[in-house]
Amino acid sequence: MFCEQIGDPSASIPLAQLIKTASLAEANASEEDKIKAMMTQSCHEYDPINYMKKPLGPPPLSHTCFHCGGLGHYKKNCPENRDKNFESVPRIKKSTGIPMSFMMEVKDPSTKGAMLTNSGKYAIPTINAEAYSRGKKEKPPFLPEEPSSSSSDDSIPEELLCPICKDIMTDAVLIPCCGNSYCDECIRTALLESEEHTCPTCHQTDVSPDALIANKFLRQ
Template structure:
């Protein structure tokens, strides 16, 4: 009577390979490596993986830096599919209004920082739209519309 040695390689447990069932053959790709990720065995005993998985495994996962912005903001002029209404753009910086305020003389809307800087740097506190002078930065009102 002979007992098997526990170190015998022929007794090593084999990897359990799933049988593919219900997947059309046209959706499968034959592979030679039974240790390949996602491998299954078809009804004829061949190793296969789904075509979609083969493409995905070939490309690999693309890592993103953990704190990168998801989508870079595009400028309003370059977005042709959904243009930003002009009423939401600052007349000075041409970007979306940030902390929108209205100037009392012509009721134009600007970013708060843009119009305050413009009024303080201009000679005589000139409105950049209607050119009225002596417009105080304190007279700006929040644009809630």
């Protein structure tokens, strides 16, 4: 091919070879092929085939297992996995990103929606406390429905709930593979706990936690 180009100066470089050319400006090719080659080169490093799966080393001694609550091992290596009757220790979420003015302190950590604050106390978002206190309103059967009004809607919109913890999203982030939103802590933990960094919704593998995008609309 090189000899043919020397013999025929007008011969242009094929697109497959042009993509591997370092200096596109001096290459003998059409402007359209140069643009295609430039776009391919600029996107090459973002191709999923170039993602490197970081091997997980041994956890630090202070790491808490999300299954048994013990220290020094991951959930997949938990010794309690052999016991099918073992009940996982309930996880307490942290109130990261929620101002304390929006929180209400509670004494019992088992309270629905309770979170651990930076001061070591337990609190629940005020909006959650109001929703839990009202509860579900049951209507007698076979009665005409009352006209709905925006002020009487007490339910939390489904798009504000995290698909993993089923609670209001904290530090909402988007996952690039399927575009769903989760709590930042929930989706990072789910990706790191899975052996192949698998998305819990679309089940795509090799999804890097660093690829998560902040969902500013949901956060506001």
